[in-house]
Amino acid sequence: MRYLTWLAAYQNYEPELPANLADFRKFAFRRIKWRTVDYLRNQTLRTQSQVKLEHALPIAIDPMADQEIHWQLAALLTELLAQCRPGERIYLTEFFLEEQSVASIMHRHQVSRRTVYNWRTRLLTKAHQLYQQQARN
Structure with a gap:
């Protein structure tokens, strides 16, 4: 060196x-x-x-745990997409999957910012309900 x-x-x-x-x-x-x-x-x-x-011994490394979480998330998203209304589907695919901003979603679909936020609110409510159902099962 x-x-x-x-x-x-x-x-x-x-x-x-x-x-x-x-x-x-x-x-x-x-x-x-x-x-x-x-x-x-x-x-x-x-x-x-x-x-x-000595502190690392109890740490468990489970490579399948990440895969199981991925499968659960994929199942949740698939189920959520099936229950979405058209605007909620737009928000889900463009904001979360394509990482578009709220402004670009507004301009692309010619809707107001409030409409996009309403889509988001309804989508998150449905996602929360689905997540609660999966947690109970």
Whole structure:
């Protein structure tokens, strides 16, 4: 690391080298010093944020848990889409799936902002009801 930092300092030093060799040495020393300090700071932050092995043993890694959540969400969205009215379907597909803004939905379908917010409110109410039904089952 030290040699690469010295090389980077050499490449980034602008004055002519034979005439300013003493200044270059100071410049390179400062570069190496601060690069080393940054490296040590990053290493310290990395080790502080790591979980100690004795605490990591009870952590369970279940790769299927994420897949099951994905399947539940897909089922919820499919069921929700079947129950949607046309405006709610527009909001669901364009806002959540295509990540369009409320303004672009308004302009594309020539409706007011209030209408789009009403679609959202009705959609979220239906989604909440479906989620509650799935939680009971």
